[in-house]
Amino acid sequence: MNLVLLGPPGGGKGTQAKRLMDKYGLVQLSTGDMLRAAVASGSEVGKKAKAVMDAGQLVTDDIVIGIIQDRLKQPDTKSGVIFDGFPRTVAQAEALDAMLKSMNLTMGHAIEIRVPDEFLIERITGRFTCAKCGAGYHDKYQKPKKDGVCDSCGGTEFTRRADDNAETVKKRLDAYHAQTAPLLPYYEKQGILKVVDGTQDIGKVTADLAAILG
Ligand code: AMP
Numbered sequence: 001m002n003l004v005l006l007g008p009p010g011g012g013k014g015t016q017a018k019r020l021m022d023k024y025g026l027v028q029l030s031t032g033d034m035l036r037a038a039v040a041s042g043s044e045v046g047k048k049a050k051a052v053m054d055a056g057q058l059v060t061d062d063i064v065i066g067i068i069q070d071r072l073k074q075p076d077t078k079s080g081v082i083f084d085g086f087p088r089t090v091a092q093a094e095a096l097d098a099m100l101k102s103m104n105l106t107m108g109h110a111i112e113i114r115v116p117d118e119f120l121i122e123r124i125t126g127r128f129t130c131a132k133c134g135a136g137y138h139d140k141y142q143k144p145k146k147d148g149v150c151d152s153c154g155g156t157e158f159t160r161r162a163d164d165n166a167e168t169v170k171k172r173l174d175a176y177h178a179q180t181a182p183l184l185p186y187y188e189k190q191g192i193l194k195v196v197d198g199t200q201d202i203g204k205v206t207a208d209l210a211a212i213l214g
Helices: 013-024 031-041 044-054 061-072 075-079 090-102 117-125 166-180 183-189 202-213
Strands: 003-006 027-030 081-084 109-114 127-130 136-138 193-197
Touching (some): 027 031, 027 075, 044 061, 117 166
Antiparallel strands (some): 127 136
């Protein structure tokens, strides 16, 4: 089963993808995570992507399509993929459909995690991650049980994304509405679009997703 999670930045796609991965034995492919790894490694792709990401704009279709094309060649994707943050433009969605078709695969579900803009700035600017294991937290909505200590691994160092500041978030939301929201009618036309209410608590959103996936 392959599925794509759609929705604005900070809407919970990454959080939910991680929960669904374990439950359904799927692989999460996040182009945002892959691009951040490329930036950290100082690769050519990373060098090209960094300034664009810091400005809250979209990296070119060629770059992200290339990244996904390479990643889909790895055998762990055969059991099914959760696409998180890709596709983000209609051109990327068309390229993904063509890739899946050439591999005799299909997209089973496109699920919009719907969250209005007014929720997102606070959600995004409050989030932080354990530097050791990557567990995600939020200043207000998901604090570690013990202040300054990761619940999952006991790590005591945390990081915040460079693009999670209020100014860049506004640009990322603009990019979402202008370039990514047109994917909703794209998948609706294919008859595979479903919507869940992403303003609910994390567990309830997971339950709604699970009800769709069966
Ligand atoms: P994310 O982690 O999904 O919020 O992505 C962080 C940033 O990476 C975005 O603001 C874009 O600059 C870039 N990015 C991630 N995925 C894509 C994509 N599919 N197309 C273009 N840019 C992307």
